[in-house]
Amino acid sequence: MSDPKIVKLVDESSNRSSELPLISGTLGPACIDIGTLYKDTGHFTYDPGYGSTASTKSAITYIDGDQGVLLYRGYPIEQLAEKSSFLEVAYLLLNGELPKPAEFATFEHDITHHTMMHEAQKNFFQGFHHDAHPMAMLAAAVASLSAFYHDDLDVENPADRKMAAIRLIAKMPTIAAACYRYSIGWPMRYPRNNLEYVTRFLHMMFEVPSEPLQMNPVAAKALDLLFILHADHEQNASTSTVRLVGSTGANPYASIAAGITALWGPAHGGANEAVLKQLKEIGTPDNVESAVLRAKDKNDSFRLMGFGHRVYKNFDPRAKIIREMCHKVLAELGVNDPLLEVAMKLEEAALKDDYFVERKLYPNVDFYSGIIYKALGIPTEMFTVMFAIARTAGWIAHWIEQHETPGSRIGRPRQIYTGADVRNYMPGDKR
Ligand code: CMC
Numbered sequence: 001m002s003d004p005k006i007v008k009l010v011d012e013s014s015n016r017s018s019e020l021p022l023i024s025g026t027l028g029p030a031c032i033d034i035g036t037l038y039k040d041t042g043h044f045t046y047d048p049g050y051g052s053t054a055s056t057k058s059a060i061t062y063i064d065g066d067q068g069v070l071l072y073r074g075y076p077i078e079q080l081a082e083k084s085s086f087l088e089v090a091y092l093l094l095n096g097e098l099p100k101p102a103e104f105a106t107f108e109h110d111i112t113h114h115t116m117m118h119e120a121q122k123n124f125f126q127g128f129h130h131d132a133h134p135m136a137m138l139a140a141a142v143a144s145l146s147a148f149y150h151d152d153l154d155v156e157n158p159a160d161r162k163m164a165a166i167r168l169i170a171k172m173p174t175i176a177a178a179c180y181r182y183s184i185g186w187p188m189r190y191p192r193n194n195l196e197y198v199t200r201f202l203h204m205m206f207e208v209p210s211e212p213l214q215m216n217p218v219a220a221k222a223l224d225l226l227f228i229l230h231a232d233h234e235q236n237a238s239t240s241t242v243r244l245v246g247s248t249g250a251n252p253y254a255s256i257a258a259g260i261t262a263l264w265g266p267a268h269g270g271a272n273e274a275v276l277k278q279l280k281e282i283g284t285p286d287n288v289e290s291a292v293l294r295a296k297d298k299n300d301s302f303r304l305m306g307f308g309h310r311v312y313k314n315f316d317p318r319a320k321i322i323r324e325m326c327h328k329v330l331a332e333l334g335v336n337d338p339l340l341e342v343a344m345k346l347e348e349a350a351l352k353d354d355y356f357v358e359r360k361l362y363p364n365v366d367f368y369s370g371i372i373y374k375a376l377g378i379p380t381e382m383f384t385v386m387f388a389i390a391r392t393a394g395w396i397a398h399w400i401e402q403h404e405t406p407g408s409r410i411g412r413p414r415q416i417y418t419g420a421d422v423r424n425y426m427p428g429d430k431r
Contacts, residue, residue, distance in 0.1 A: 007032050009041065016041045027062050027071075044414045051310070054235075056243065057405070060093060060397050061234045065311035070318065072232060073097070081321050086227035087111065087197050090169055090393035093232050094162075094400065108196075114170035115191035115200070117178065118148045125182040134179040134385050135264045141175045142168075143257035153251055161403060164252040165396040172389045173197070177204035180382055198224045201389070206377065218332045219376045223386075225325060226369055229318040230387050232394025234311075238262040238269065242395045246402050247411040259395045260388050266305065269366070269391070272383040275306035276339070276370035284338075285345040292346070296355045306367030307350060308359070318365040326368040335375040343371060 010017040018040030022030040031054045034045055047053045062071040070077040073092050080089055084098075091099045091107050099107060124144055128137055149167065154160045178188045181204075189204045199220045207213040233239070241262035245255040263269035282291050294302040309316055330337060347363050350356040373383050402408055 009037070011041045011043065014042070023057075025057065028064070044416075046416055049310075050240075055240060055411070056235065056402070058235070058398065058401060059096065060401060061232045061394070063234050063311050065309070065313050068312060068315040068317045068320075070233075077229065077317055078321065081225055081228055084228060085197075086224050086231065086390065086393075089228050089231050093393050093397040094165055110166045111170045111197065112193050112200075114167050115174050115193070117171060117174050121145075121148060122178070122188060125178060125188075128182065130185070131183065134176070134183060134381050135260065135270075135388070137179040137182065138176060138385055138388060139257050139260040139264070141179070142172075142260060143254055145171070145253035146251050146257075149253065150251060155249060155251060155403060158404075161252070161400050165400060168252065168256055168392050168396050172392045173201035174204060176382070176385045176389050177201060179385065180205055180379070183381070196220075198227065202376075216333060218329060222325065222329045222372055223376060226322070226372065226386065227390035229321060229365060230369075230390035232391070232397065236268065237265070238391065239395055239398050242399055243402050244411040246399045247408065252396060252399050255399055256392060256395050259391070263388055263391065264384055269384045269387040271305050271364070271366040272370045272373070272387060273380055275366050276374060276380050276383065278305045279339045279342050279346075279370075282342050282346070285341055288342065288345045288349050292349050292353055295350075296353070304346065304350060304356075304361075306363055306370075307356065308361040309364045312362065312364065313360040315362050316364045319363045319367055322365065322368045322372070323363070326372050329372050330375050333375050337371060337375060339374070340371050343368065 005022050007020045007022060008017060009020060018034075018037050020037065021033045023033050024030040038044060045053075060073065062074075063069065072080060072089060073096055075092070075098075080092075084092075087108055088099060088104060091104060121141065121144060124141060125137065128140075145167070149164070152160070153164060174191050181188050187209060189207055191200050192203055193200075195203060199215060202215060202220060202223065203213055206215075235243075238259040242255045242259035245258040246252070266274040278291075282288060291302075291304070294300050295304045295307075326340065329335075330340060347367070350361065350363075356362075369386075370380070370383055373386060374380070378386060
């Protein structure tokens with residue numbers, strides 16, 4: 001009887017075969033370890049978009065896309081959303097356990113005391129065009145942290161890695177707020193250490209020198225919750241980018257800057273900005289039907305932004321929480337946004353449409369988040385920046401995990417070459 005933990009793959013044309021072990025994690029399907037496949041059979045595997053490929057082992061986040069389950073370090077997202085805070089979740093992602101009160105106090109103290117940007121870094125912003133997209137500024141500013149903290153950083157040293165994590169989580173809101181303020185011509189604000197993480201960020205965004213800021217605590221609570229929901233999401237495109245860059249030994253700031261650029265695309269984190277623009281374009285509930293028709297038209301590249309997910313094929317648990325929260329936050333802030341009506345009509349129309357049902361396309365995390373950001377006064381161009389602030393906790397947790405994993409190798413996929421066969425160079429007059 002064959003070993004149930006082995007998958008045998010036979011290439012009948014060459015009669016070469018490979019016995020491939022099955023690897024199981026704590027949860028989720030077992031994976032076929034194809035590490036010896038090329039040596040045994042002379043073949044690579046082909047999986048564009050990585051639909052069937054696990055690129056790493058990881059103990060940080062688990063998703064069951066069929067059941068709509070998302071766990072950070074084993075804790076269901078619903079429980080964390082209800083009971084935790086973003087900073088506590090960041091600690092959890094980084095350290096694997098929820099902090100005891102004293103551990104959290106130390107972590108919060110460390111974060112709070114690394115929030116300032118180097119004064120020289122502020123000069124960077126002056127070089128940007130006044131209407132530069134904040135994601136462009138964010139990526140450049142985070143990459144430039146390498147220039148400020150490079151010499152004293154040894155990626156092989158756990159203490160240095162931890163310090164980089166603290167710096168990144170601490171400085172991200174400061175840099176993000178600076179991007180926004182530069183774009184509207186306001187002076188940059190220093191972080192106020194007497195405030196907690198999210199409130200401090202909102203102050204840096206909206207406080208003007210001339211008068212005190214009246215902050216509605218509902219806004220800080222809502223943003224904190226959105227940050228929890230965005231903090232990590234397994235091996236998504238930006239996290240995989242961070243890991244790929246990290247696998248070369250690049251420093252964490254360069255690795256996270258690469259993650260930011262990957263996040264920016266509208267198929268990924270840029271969808272939250274795209275959703276709001278699309279809802280505005282649709283304009284009224286009456287136009288929803290024609291938008292759904294366009295999204296189904298295979299001759300039209302138009303897609304419903306905020307719909308569909310590579311992994312979730314039942315529902316996105318984050319979207320469920322955000323949808324509920326959206327109604328609550330708008331009511332508590334006294335905001336009446338007609339776009340919410342358009343969004344609800346769009347969701348209703350798509351959920352009963354065969355095209356969306358057959359393809360298991362449901363609203364994702366980005367569908368309702370933009371309406372909340374808008375209600376908080378955050379401009380549309382900053383939406384993906386919000387996502388990046390939160391995801392920094394996940395990115396750096398993955399970067400650290402990668403460096404703590406013995407035997408990590410540089411990421412180096414192969415290809416199916418479809419170009420010209422070998423040919424000889426011809427001089428110009430003979431071509
Ligand atoms: N509107 C219309 N049709 C869609 C949509 C959509 N939003 N999403 C997927 N489809 C169709 C697609 O055309 C394809 O149809 P067919 O089988 O007939 O060719 C089928 O559904 C499968 O789509 P896919 O592109 O192969 O799926 P994927 O897993 O490669 O892509 C996705 C996932 C999220 C990129 C895609 O659903 C999409 O582009 N959604 C809109 C952008 C968006 O909301 N992105 C945020 C994702 S969640 C947050 C994050 O990752 O940051």
